Amino acid sequence: MQKINRDHKVRNYHQAKWDEPIIFELHQSGERGITLPQVEQEIVDHVGDGITAIPAEMVRKTAPKLPEISQNRVLRHYLRLSQETLGAAFNVEIGQGTCTMKYSPKINEAFASSPKMSELHPLQDVSTVQGILEVMYKLDLCLREISGMDTFSFQPGSGTQSLFAMASIVHAYHEKNGENDQRDEIITTIFSHPSQAATAAVKGYKIITLHPDEDGFPDIEKLKAVVSERTAGFVVANPEDTGIYNPRIKEFTKIVHDAGGICYYDQANANGLLGITRAKEAGFDMCFFNLHKTFSTPHACGGPATGALGVVDRLKEFMPGPLVEQQGESYILNDNLKHSIGKVRSFQGVPQTVLRAYAWVRALGAEGLKDVAKIAVLNNNYLYHKIAGIRGASAPYIKGKRLEQVRYSWEQLTKETGVTTEDISRRMADFAHQYWSSHHPFIVPEPFTLEPTESLSKADLDEYIASLTYVASEAYTNPKKVKDAPHNSSIHRVDEQDYFDNPDKWAISWRSYLKKAKQVEAVRS
Structure with missing residues (x-):
């Protein structure tokens, strides 16, 4: 038996390779994972068969072409795929940079997967979902303390969606004041997340980008040169993606405020800030946290995500509604926001993400967050x-x-x-x-x-x-x-000439794959 040198920290690793087909290719007509019993006649007589009551225009003409596959083959398929994937639960995860892929306590996963959460429906009457509304409200209170903001919404489904909501609030604020035509510029920095410029541009703003000085700090002299009566707002991450914290940030926000602009803060990753600095003291009017990063939930390639959006009191009336508020002993959804930008996502975002974050914050407490x-x-x-x-x-x-x-x-x-x-x-x-x-x-x-x-x-x-x-x-x-790497992975080097940018080389669904495969076959024949 070969002795393994455990003093050598470089692992002799080889990823599993199953050459696993996609699940549609595993399809076997007539195969079932579970056979459902027939509905009892007494139930049919009382409530109907559940199908004939559906309006005709909502009934499919043909059944969806879903894969038919047994239960054990489904399990085998997904376990094999999991072995072909690196992730925070498998390996030392340091290299995801701005995505903060960190360990999530498994007790929080148990909370989030409880039937009390998984069986919630967003159209339930408010009186039947008091528990999760209480969690949302109390996490709101926690984030107010952490950031200094006065109200939070968990409606945005990502940090980018929070940035879009904040750009929309800037727009609504200046529209109310009759200055929208004049204030058409948003200032950001080159090392802030690209979504900051992108979301403001989608809202119709011209983007002014500050480049760093020789030390890597946003250049304050350049800010002074570009701020004007056309400035609608300033959006920045601090620290930026370089990891450099700008200690003069309050001077930046004051310059923008003096010109009549709104300042909003990208705090997608607050791991190094909790209990140390707050958005309020830095002079910001709005900020957001990614609950799916700093606050326990795994990032999961863009979902399930929540961009917790916080604002100061004077911007509350512009928030996406409804907001969760306490009324006596109960919790309500307040949609009475006079100048609301409207919804940026249906319902209240992802309640499981909110629950994980709340459990994480409560488990750590104030001193734990600072640690x-x-x-x-x-x-x-x-x-x-x-x-x-x-x-x-x-x-x-x-x-x-x-x-x-x-x-x-x-x-x-x-x-x-x-x-x-x-x-x-x-x-x-x-x-x-x-x-x-x-x-x-x-x-x-x-x-x-x-x-x-x-x-x-x-x-x-x-x-x-x-x-x-x-x-x-x-x-x-x-x-x-x-x-020539990778050598030990389930998939080796891919020809990357243009596969990301050429839609002829990828398909977003099984149906589109079959369609393209058919076209290719026709050309060949």
Whole structure:
């Protein structure tokens, strides 16, 4: 039996590969996972068969073409797929950068999957959902304390949807004051999330983007130069995606306020801020938190998500409604908001996400939340100083402490070896690690953005650092191996010339796949 050297932190990892068909290809006519009993005649006589009462225009002409497959084959199929996937429950997850993929306490998953939650329906009478409305209201109170805002809505289904809601509130505010035609510009920064500019642009605003000074801070002199009577608002993340915190942020918000603009804050990742700084003291009128990041719920590739949107009192009347409020001993949905922007999503978002966040906050308490920030910053700075010692790696801009993440660069390594950040991303998967580069465009050359959260131990960090160091060393000694990666994954390197941008090369549904396959076959014949 081969002895394994446990002192060596680089794992001898190989991902499972099942060559698993998609579930439609596993279809067998007549196969069933469960056979439902016939409805008893007495029930039919009393309430009907449940089908003939459906209006004719709502009844399908043909049954949906769903896969017919047995229960055990369904289980086998999805378990195999799960083994072909990296995730926070499988591996040391540091490299998701701005997505804060951290461990979520499993007790919170038990709460969220309880029938008391899974069987809720958004059209139930308010009197029958007092429990979840109480949770929403009490989490609202917690987030008010954490941020300094006066009211929160959990309606937005993502951080981007919260940003769109805030841009809509800015628009509604200036419309009420008769200044919409004049105030048509939103100011943001290049290292803030791209959704900030995108959502404001969708709302019709011209986007003015501030670039950093030589230390990486947003340039305050440039802000002074672009602020004017045309300024509708200012939106920023702080820290930005570089991990650099702007200590002069209150000067920025004052400059915008003096010009008559609204200031709103992207706090998608607040891991390094909880209990340390608040949006209110920084001068912001609105902010949002991603409950599916900082507050326990797994990110899950965009859902189930909740962008908790908070505002100061003077903007409450513009909020998306309804808001959850307490009235005596009961909880109500208040839709009486005079200048509401309307709904940005149906109903109240994702209540399971709200419940997880509430459980997480209550379990930690005020001091625990502050400890989250301290440990997240400690982990990040430990990682930062270790990576600074890896050949070919650097961290542009200000030297010294960063907050909850860092945008690093392999510029030197790429110049010396030809190995790019995307090559390293694929090679890191061979050691069971996820690795994230950056939003496009790559402002930092050959970037990689790492964000260790408070849930990672020193041993976890050391394992990730050892793997990254090993891959960087390979780039200098065997660059072809890195460029040909991944070698141990279920899927190897894909021809990436244009597959993301060419709709002829992908299908969003089984039906569209069959249609394209038929077209290809016709061309060939």
